[in-house]
Amino acid sequence: MLSPPSRVAPVAAEKFFTEEHLSMHNLTRYKNRGPDRELRGRVLLCTVFVNTPSFRWEDGKERDAALETVKEAAGYLMKCAAEENVSLDISTFIQKDLEAPSDVIRNNPGKRWLLRFIRERSAVTLNGWERKMAAKTGNDSVVPVFLVKQEGISYANVASFPFDQEYVVLYWKSAKKYTLVHELLHVYGAIDYYYPDRLMTLAHESFGESVMLSSRSGVIDEFTRYLIGWKREKTDRICRFLKMTGNPFTGQNFITHSICRIKRWKFRREKQREKAQ
Numbered sequence: 001m002l003s004p005p006s007r008v009a010p011v012a013a014e015k016f017f018t019e020e021h022l023s024m025h026n027l028t029r030y031k032n033r034g035p036d037r038e039l040r041g042r043v044l045l046c047t048v049f050v051n052t053p054s055f056r057w058e059d060g061k062e063r064d065a066a067l068e069t070v071k072e073a074a075g076y077l078m079k080c081a082a083e084e085n086v087s088l089d090i091s092t093f094i095q096k097d098l099e100a101p102s103d104v105i106r107n108n109p110g111k112r113w114l115l116r117f118i119r120e121r122s123a124v125t126l127n128g129w130e131r132k133m134a135a136k137t138g139n140d141s142v143v144p145v146f147l148v149k150q151e152g153i154s155y156a157n158v159a160s161f162p163f164d165q166e167y168v169v170l171y172w173k174s175a176k177k178y179t180l181v182h183e184l185l186h187v188y189g190a191i192d193y194y195y196p197d198r199l200m201t202l203a204h205e206s207f208g209e210s211v212m213l214s215s216r217s218g219v220i221d222e223f224t225r226y227l228i229g230w231k232r233e234k235t236d237r238i239c240r241f242l243k244m245t246g247n248p249f250t251g252q253n254f255i256t257h258s259i260c261r262i263k264r265w266k267f268r269r270e271k272q273r274e275k276a277q
């Protein structure tokens, strides 16, 4: 007769991690995904000044200052890559201004402003346009950087699947050089460390300061270097970090995984309450 399974001690759980588990880990979900895979070779940042009904780029000085931020971020990334012996050449190219139909340049499903950008270039998809642009200019990857003259939280649209679109929206009034560095690293596979608290603590304990923890720091940590393709192999420290943040049976990140479950549960409860009323 089979005896009931005994509870697995947390320390012993580490042995359940195989290379496959680690490669399925939730925190590596953007590595080598989407059109922009590794931050190396020739990269073109296509900067686009976005004019919305309330916020227009008219002042030449402000435009120059915004472009300077982009160039500083590019220069900083190239310097860090050189320290890692990675060849990286980032250049910038200014696109025609984009007239957005509304002030909302959020990552909303409609994204009329983005559709307009694609349509104005006679393209069907953003990825298709990026590929064409890369071939025309002799670059390995092309990243559109949309500069918005508003306060806001800058973001990167990152790909989980090969056909997803990748670009950066920079709310220039609140953004600094390292904000753009952070967002560009996302495009090439980096993940945020600042949420939730447990992940923040574990990341800080494992890798110290990182631009993915706070854009006050410019440090590109070891795990981020692995995710963006600067380091080919996982170090012991990276493996330990993945094990600490992973579910030994599925390899998924237990932290974000459980948060999703709580969110789903709250959402269902709310729906049930709505029905009951």
Ligand SMILES: [Zn+2]
Pocket (backbone or CB within 6 Å): 182, 186, 191, 192
């Ligand atoms: Zn982020």
